[in-house]
Amino acid sequence: MTDIKKGLAGVVVDTTAISKVNPETNSLLYRGYPVQELAAGRSFEEVAWLLWHGELPTPDELAGFEKAERAGRALAPHVKAAIDLTPVTSHPMDVVRTAVSVLGAGDPRAEDSSPEAELAKAVSLFAAVPAMVAYDQRRRRGQELVPPRDDLDYSQNFLWMTFGEEATPTAVDVFRISMVLYAEHSFNASTFTARVVTSTLSDLHSAVVAAIGALKGPLHGGANEAVMHVFDEIGGADRAEAWLDRALAEKRKIMGFGHRVYKNGDSRVPTMKAALDRLIAEHRAQELLALYETLATAMDARKSIKPNLDYPSGPAYRLLGFDTEMFTPLFVASRVTGWTAHIMEQRAANALIRPLSEYVGPEERHLP
Numbered sequence: 001m002t003d004i005k006k007g008l009a010g011v012v013v014d015t016t017a018i019s020k021v022n023p024e025t026n027s028l029l030y031r032g033y034p035v036q037e038l039a040a041g042r043s044f045e046e047v048a049w050l051l052w053h054g055e056l057p058t059p060d061e062l063a064g065f066e067k068a069e070r071a072g073r074a075l076a077p078h079v080k081a082a083i084d085l086t087p088v089t090s091h092p093m094d095v096v097r098t099a100v101s102v103l104g105a106g107d108p109r110a111e112d113s114s115p116e117a118e119l120a121k122a123v124s125l126f127a128a129v130p131a132m133v134a135y136d137q138r139r140r141r142g143q144e145l146v147p148p149r150d151d152l153d154y155s156q157n158f159l160w161m162t163f164g165e166e167a168t169p170t171a172v173d174v175f176r177i178s179m180v181l182y183a184e185h186s187f188n189a190s191t192f193t194a195r196v197v198t199s200t201l202s203d204l205h206s207a208v209v210a211a212i213g214a215l216k217g218p219l220h221g222g223a224n225e226a227v228m229h230v231f232d233e234i235g236g237a238d239r240a241e242a243w244l245d246r247a248l249a250e251k252r253k254i255m256g257f258g259h260r261v262y263k264n265g266d267s268r269v270p271t272m273k274a275a276l277d278r279l280i281a282e283h284r285a286q287e288l289l290a291l292y293e294t295l296a297t298a299m300d301a302r303k304s305i306k307p308n309l310d311y312p313s314g315p316a317y318r319l320l321g322f323d324t325e326m327f328t329p330l331f332v333a334s335r336v337t338g339w340t341a342h343i344m345e346q347r348a349a350n351a352l353i354r355p356l357s358e359y360v361g362p363e364e365r366h367l368p
């Protein structure tokens with residue numbers, strides 16, 4: 001019997017220069033820089049450039065990128081029309097997946113896979129997804145589209161377009177940190193999906209749409225939304241242990257915990273938890289903190305399974321005011337940088353991704 005590596009667990013299928021996930025040292029490097037250092041003081045715009053180009057931008061490069069990003073912030077009419085065609089009962093991941101697909105269908109560079117065109121499309125997506133997500137939340141609340149503001153940076157503008165008011169400096173910084181931490185994580189399921197699609201020489205938007213589909217699943221990006229459903233189901237810290245015992249007895253996967261690569265905790269969690277603590281203080285959300293800590297302690301005691309990034313991100317996005325179903329689209333807005341960096345890397349040294357399988361069906365037989 002062949003040694004099947006189900007889920008490709010532990011299988012190295014290619015090289016990448018974009019990020020290094022190291023479970024031994026519990027660390028994550030973006031083009032060599034520890035993600036904690038980037039989260040401490042670099043804008044999401046600078047981190048996006050780093051992922052695409054391999055180096056942080058010079059002041060002139062950053063100015064040029066910020067100008068291009070601002071030029072792409074407004075929700076394009078045909079994309080808004082596509083969003084308006086999807087019922088407000090649709091899942092927001094289906095809406096952003098559809099909106100990205102329509103953006104690609106209307107992009108004159110869609111079939112141009114030159115490095116310049118790929119980068120331009122990546123920048124266009126980076127700029128456009130916030131408007132899609134912000135508008136989708138607002139329309140569900142019966143609110144009108146809020147146009148972007150050029151005097152705000154990426155994070156400030158994302159929150160402005162979502163809530164129609166300027167966010168506090170703490171809210172903006174916590175949001176920025178979440179975008180930096182979610183941006184890139186080597187060959188996770190959605191990124192590998194994007195690389196598989198790219199390996200057939202399909203186009204960038206098709207690869208990103210496929211990646212959004214993969215990210216939606218609760219075993220992957222959908223977990224940050226699912227964490228808050230768990231919190232809402234539990235209700236309060238005093239009910240957390242009993243809830244967990246029942247859930248584990250039912251063999252449920254507890255959302256926000258565990259990881260395929262990190263087995264002693266997700267390297268990004270301490271940074272995101274520190275950011276969450278700043279929001280908890282600003283909102284005096286002590287009950288939320290108590291539930292967060294009680295559940296994490298109980299999970300560690302019972303299963304020795306640690307939180308992943310989705311565990312602190314979910315409560316942070318709740319405190320920032322996002323509707324729960326919008327959390328994974330926020331992950332899309334961030335990870336579109338890592339996805340497009342991998343799409344460009346795959347295309348630059350491509351080989352069709354086509355693994356083998358071991359047949360276990362009926363032996364050859366013939367029709368009567």
Ligand code: SDX
Pocket residue numbers: 007182184185187188189218219220221223252253254255256257258259260261303305308309310
């Ligand atoms: C992300 O890959 C990436 O880099 C992803 C990501 C990124 O940035 O792109 O980091 C983002 O997707 C984070 C993960 C978000 N998903 C969740 O929080 C969903 C809950 N987590 C689990 O489903 C699970 O931990 C996975 C899917 C994340 C990883 O699972 P593995 O590596 O496939 O391991 P497994 O499911 O085989 O679990 C091993 C054991 C099992 O017990 P036994 O059946 O052997 O007795 O650990 C148990 C599992 O039941 N286990 C859990 C658990 N995670 C593992 N039990 C309960 N709750 C959990 N969360």
